[in-house]
Amino acid sequence: MSEHSFNPNRSRWIPWVFVGGMLVVVVVNGVLIFSALNSFPGLSVSGSYDRGRTYNNVLAEAARQDALGWTPRFEQEGERLTLTVVNAAGAPVNGRLQAQLLRPLDGERLTLPEHDGAGRFILELPELRRGQWELRAVLTAPDGARRDIRHRFTLL
Secondary structure (H helix, E strand, C coil), rough: CCCCCCCCCCCHHHHHHHHHHHHHHHHHHHHHHHHCCCCCCCCCCCCHHHHCHHHHHHHHHHHHHHHCEEEEEEEEECEEEEEEEEECCCCCCEEEEEEEEECCCCEEEECCCCCEEEEEEEECCCCCCCEEEEEEEEEEEEEEEEECCCCCCCCC
C-alpha cells in the first residue's frame, strides 16, 4: 500500500465541523430573536402613522413654540436637575411646569410634582436606575402660552 492511501478514520471529524457550524448559527439566531422580541420596540409615540400624515401640524407647532423665544437651559447635579427658562430678552419665564421622566430603553414613566416658578425650576429626581432618562415637560405661562421641553440625560 502506498503512503497516501485512504484512511476512513482520519476524516471522521469533517461532518462534525459542519454540524458544529450550523449549531453556532442556530444559537446566535435564537439569541437575536429573543433579544428582538424582549427589547424596546423603537416606538416613542403611539399612532405614529397618523402623526406622520399630519406632520405639517407638527411643523406648525414647532414654529409656534420657536416664535415664543423661550430658551431652556439645564444643569444636572447628582440627583437634582435644574431647569432655567428665559425669554428672548433674557428675562425668566413665569409659569407652571408639568414634567415626566421617561426611560427610553423600557418605556418606564415617572410623573414629577408640578412646579410654579419664575423661570427656575429645581427638580429633585427620585431614586432612579442608572442609565439614560428623558425629561418631558410642558411649561405653561399665566397667559396660556405653552412650550414643550425635552432633555435627555444620563445617570451614572
